Amino acid sequence: MNINIINRSNNPLPRYETEQAAGMDIRCFISQPVTLRPLERKLFPTGLFIELPEGYEAQIRPRSGLALKRGLTVLNTPGTIDADYRGEIGVILVNLSNQQQTIEPGERIAQMVIAPCMQACLVQVDEINQTTRGEGGFGHSGSH
Secondary structure (H helix, E strand, O other), rough: OOOOEOOOOOOOEEEEEOOOOEEEEEEEOOOOEEEOOOOOOOEEOOEEEEEEEOOOEEEEEEEEEHHHHEEEEEOOEEEEEOOOOOOOOEEEEEEEEOOOOEOOOOOOEEEEEEOOOOOOOOOOOOOOOOOOOOOOOOOOOOOO
């Protein structure tokens, strides 16, 4: 699948880092380092604008290494980019660590996954079919 993209940053285009990777790494487009205090969140520009085909979305997800090693994650994960959105892709990072974390210009801060999606037509009814599970949720099946 080809996706049209405008890159107004000085960073390389997002790319898959391994042959079977699901996500492409996204870099921030900042001119100087930005420091996030513990629990601080900030919107980071990327300089990227995409034209997704109808029936697809781009999901912005955290990078596992940043989450594990530095406590940095994408706040609204996964962030959704709709097929009709034409603005700049932004990434909301939050620092969940106990220490300040500095983001460097061009640093890989998130990953983007392209996924099919569909819109549903909701039909209001008085009853829905029952299942064995029923209303069980939030740990109803136990921990083992």
